[in-house]
Amino acid sequence: xxxxxxxxxxxxxxxxxxxxxxxxxxxxxxxxxxxxxxxxxxxxxxxxxxxxxxxxxxxxxxxxxxxxxxxxxxxxxxxxxxxxxxxxxxxxxxxxxxxxxxxxxxxxxxxxxxxxxxxxxxxxxxxxxxxxxxxxxxxxxxxxxxxxxxxxxxxxxxxxxxxxxxxxxxxxxxxxxxxxxxxxxxxxxxxxxxxxxxxxxxxxxxxxxxxxxxxxxxxxxxxxxxxxxxxxxxxxxxxxxxxxxxxxxxxxxxxxxxxxxxxxxxxxxxxxxxxxxxxxxxxxxxxxxxxxxxxxxxxxxxxxxxxxxxxxxxxxxxxxxxxxxxxxxxxxxxxxxxxxxxxxxxxxxxxxxxxxxxxxxxxxxxxxxxxxxxxxxxxxxxxxxxxxxxxxxxxxxxxxxxxxxxxx
Amino acid sequence: xxxxxxxxxxxxxxxxxxxxxxxxxxxxxxxxxxxxxxxxxxxxxxxxxxxxxxxxxxxxxxxxxxxxxxxxxxxxxxxxxxxxxxxxxxxxxxxxxxxxxxxxxxxxxxxxxxxxxxxxxxxxxxxxxxxxxxxxxxxxxxxxxxxxxxxxxxxxxxxxxxxxxxxxxxxxxxxxxxxxxxxxxxxxxxxxxxxxxxxxxxxxxxxxxxxxxxxxxxxxxxxxxxxxxxxxxxxxxxxxxxxxxxxxxxxxxxxxxxxxxxxxxxxxxxxxxxxxxxxxxxxxxxxxxxxxxxxxxxxxxxxxxxxxxxxxxxxxxxxxxxxxxxxxxxxxxxxxxxxxxxxxxxxxxxxxxxxxxxxxxxxxxxxxxxxxxxxxxxxxxxxxxxxx
Numbered sequence: 001x002x003x004x005x006x007x008x009x010x011x012x013x014x015x016x017x018x019x020x021x022x023x024x025x026x027x028x029x030x031x032x033x034x035x036x037x038x039x040x041x042x043x044x045x046x047x048x049x050x051x052x053x054x055x056x057x058x059x060x061x062x063x064x065x066x067x068x069x070x071x072x073x074x075x076x077x078x079x080x081x082x083x084x085x086x087x088x089x090x091x092x093x094x095x096x097x098x099x100x101x102x103x104x105x106x107x108x109x110x111x112x113x114x115x116x117x118x119x120x121x122x123x124x125x126x127x128x129x130x131x132x133x134x135x136x137x138x139x140x141x142x143x144x145x146x147x148x149x150x151x152x153x154x155x156x157x158x159x160x161x162x163x164x165x166x167x168x169x170x171x172x173x174x175x176x177x178x179x180x181x182x183x184x185x186x187x188x189x190x191x192x193x194x195x196x197x198x199x200x201x202x203x204x205x206x207x208x209x210x211x212x213x214x215x216x217x218x219x220x221x222x223x224x225x226x227x228x229x230x231x232x233x234x235x236x237x238x239x240x241x242x243x244x245x246x247x248x249x250x251x252x253x254x255x256x257x258x259x260x261x262x263x264x265x266x267x268x269x270x271x272x273x274x275x276x277x278x279x280x281x282x283x284x285x286x287x288x289x290x291x292x293x294x295x296x297x298x299x300x301x302x303x304x305x306x307x308x309x310x311x312x313x314x315x316x317x318x319x320x321x322x323x324x325x326x327x328x329x330x331x332x333x334x335x336x337x338x339x340x341x342x343x344x345x346x347x348x349x350x351x352x353x354x355x356x357x358x359x360x361x362x363x364x365x366x367x368x369x370x371x372x373x374x375x376x377x378x379x380x381x382x383x384x385x386x387x388x389x390x391x392x393x394x395x396x397x398x399x400x401x402x403x404x405x406x407x408x
Numbered sequence: 409x410x411x412x413x414x415x416x417x418x419x420x421x422x423x424x425x426x427x428x429x430x431x432x433x434x435x436x437x438x439x440x441x442x443x444x445x446x447x448x449x450x451x452x453x454x455x456x457x458x459x460x461x462x463x464x465x466x467x468x469x470x471x472x473x474x475x476x477x478x479x480x481x482x483x484x485x486x487x488x489x490x491x492x493x494x495x496x497x498x499x500x501x502x503x504x505x506x507x508x509x510x511x512x513x514x515x516x517x518x519x520x521x522x523x524x525x526x527x528x529x530x531x532x533x534x535x536x537x538x539x540x541x542x543x544x545x546x547x548x549x550x551x552x553x554x555x556x557x558x559x560x561x562x563x564x565x566x567x568x569x570x571x572x573x574x575x576x577x578x579x580x581x582x583x584x585x586x587x588x589x590x591x592x593x594x595x596x597x598x599x600x601x602x603x604x605x606x607x608x609x610x611x612x613x614x615x616x617x618x619x620x621x622x623x624x625x626x627x628x629x630x631x632x633x634x635x636x637x638x639x640x641x642x643x644x645x646x647x648x649x650x651x652x653x654x655x656x657x658x659x660x661x662x663x664x665x666x667x668x669x670x671x672x673x674x675x676x677x678x679x680x681x682x683x684x685x686x687x688x689x690x691x692x693x694x695x696x697x698x699x700x701x702x703x704x705x706x707x708x709x710x711x712x713x714x715x716x717x718x719x720x721x722x723x724x725x726x727x728x729x730x731x732x733x734x735x736x737x738x739x740x741x742x743x744x745x746x747x748x749x750x751x752x753x754x755x756x757x758x759x760x761x762x763x764x765x766x767x768x769x770x771x772x773x774x775x776x777x778x779x780x781x782x783x784x785x786x787x788x789x790x791x792x793x794x795x796x
Contacts, residue, residue: 095642121441148519148522151663151664152660152663152664153663153664200647200650200664203650204647204649204650207648207649207650207653208648208649222742358577359577361581362577362580362581364582367583
């Protein structure tokens with residue numbers, strides 16, 4: 001009986017054209033298997049070296065540059081920290097260095113000595129040594145922008161000394177130095193003393209007719225006990241694709257105020273009664289170019305700063321109206337001093353790090369067209385007027401300082 | 409292949425225009441390299457410019473209701489001369505199909521499958537177009553409503569997600585370039601992007617309500633203009649001066665989306681949408697080429713009312729499944745797309761220099777000649793009537 005039913009089904013299968021449909025389905029599935037597995041351009045994860053940090057250094061040969069790529073060792077990521085894992089490897093990364101006459105040849109040259117191909121899609125940071133940055137930074141940057149594998153949101157920085165050494169600086173918190181540095185960069189918004197620059201920001205500033213590109217500086221800092229630490233310190237300033245100078249931390253703070261990128265931070269003020277610390281809640285800056293009667297352009301920098309009283313190390317009640325006013329004035333003075341320092345340095349370098357040129361172009365396009373060719377010279381002649389409006393919002397959880405013996 | 413009359417609603421017609429336009433609007437890099445931060449204004453002026461050819465098409469369709477471009481040519485110039493002129497249109501439609509296939513092929517090649525031969529990519533892509541056309545162009549038109557909505561929603565979501573990385577000052581100052589650049593930008597958008605709506609004058613007999621053709625064309629173009637303005641402004645605000653140097657501004661702009669390390673690498677969504685939009689676009693172009701070819705070379709008009717098949721579904725199915733020139737045209741598009749340009753660099757040079765003139769010949773000059781001839785014919789026939 002069963003056999004009969006079966007043969008009937010087969011008969012029907014052939015009769016009603018179901019076979020044809022099955023054939024079609026089979027062919028479709030087969031072609032899907034071929035297409036969706038994308039065998040042609042496949043890249044197995046086991047054949048890739050995932051790069052998470054890149055460092056570029058100058059070499060003794062001026063025609064060459066040295067590329068160091070930090071590659072993740074996946075097997076070590078899950079092992080115990082401290083580099084003494086049971087698998088015996090230790091470090092969770094490998095730094096591969098190769099010199100060649102350009103960026104791409106050095107990446108390709110690595111295939112001579114490596115079992116896996118470098119894969120840059122997960123690259124987080126890009127460090128240039130100051131030596132290389134002072135000669136030429138744009139040429140090695142081009143392939144990082146042109147190639148579709150790399151991304152323009154990678155964090156950019158300049159190292160004091162060898163860039164490769166920065167990538168080799170171990171730390172106790174993170175297994176991968178590149179991730180440590182990228183985390184460090186993300187933290188900088190809480191102090192507003194270091195610029196945060198992605199490759200995209202740098203390229204936009206490079207393409208601008210007036211603005212001078214900037215990038216944070218990273219260095220290895222030795223503590224008194226000989227312990228070495230990484231530290232972000234200051235800002236590198238560029239002109240025509242070359243590093244031409246540096247800003248220190250105070251000048252960088254002033255620069256961030258003018259650029260409207262100062263989001264948070266602490267301000268330590270020395271009052272006659274002692275030390276008071278204010279924390280910045282928000283800052284808003286407006287750049288207004290003003291055409292003076294003599295035909296010269298002055299820049300008006302209007303800053304609104306909102307702070308709260310974070311720490312009162314005096315014996316005085318700082319929440320009285322007079323004291324609040326005094327604190328606001330002192331804060332405005334400190335901010336003004338940092339901006340003045342930044343303006344002075346920028347004038348000295350003749351580098352428009354504040355994007356004054358762009359503000360002028362937007363407001364006075366005709367005047368800008370006349371002055372843009374001599375902007376290098378004219379920039380140093382632009383006067384800067386700073387208007388600061390500070391406001392102490394609150395005094396935190398305490399109204400008065402804690403005094404021994406109380407207020408009886 | 410039979411084309412069913414009265415099978416598409418004016419709204420579906422409008423959404424298929426939006427899909428058709430979107431495919432090119434998303435890739436407006438060559439305009440941005442000319443007019444920089446003012447390119448979004450060019451979208452608007454380009455739209456206004458394209459109202460001129462649109463006016464010609466609407467006037468033609470009013471004079472010859474329920475007829476498509478080829479039929480109008482035959483009616484105005486007679487069978488032989490009309491068909492000769494129609495051959496130019498056929499060349500234009502085929503060229504557009506090949507150019508767009510080539511564009512898509514090289515997009516997939518450079519961003520997704522760098523080692524795959526372009527012929528394989530194009531083959532699979534045209535396979536999808538062929539399959540969907542075999543099932544009937546009507547289905548593509550129906551589906552385009554959904555695709556247009558998905559595209560518009562994706563565009564809005566991408567714009568919202570990138571909002572925190574935009575710099576409003578990048579759009580300023582306005583209109584500071586040389587005037588001739590604005591003329592070039594306007595004509596480029598008007599001719600190369602908007603003017604291609606000419607393709608839809610081939611499909612007008614499919615509309616349920618033939619009187620609303622002009623309205624559908626106008627609103628389809630208007631919504632496309634609106635979305636292209638949004639996309640261009642977004643690209644300019646995120647990329648600033650970089651927008652003029654990157655190959656695909658929209659792609660690079662979406663690559664920058666990074667929200668809380670969760671919403672990242674959204675460009676893959678854009679890439680998938682672009683491929684779907686190109687399937688719709690190239691399918692319509694191939695269909696229009698097939699239709700033109702059939703109308704030029706066959707004695708009978710292939711356009712029949714849907715009702716003609718009402719009593720014989722089998723006959724209807726037979727006709728739908730046996731389009732005479734479909735396979736031939738798809739194969740032609742395949743080979744044409746492979747040889748049309750040597751490289752994307754040559755392609756973008758052509759797009760910025762020759763393309764507007766190439767397109768305007770077919771989009772404005774030829775229809776205008778037809779319109780003038782049609783009006784002349786009418787006047788002559790009226791005079792004859794009066795004399796008689």
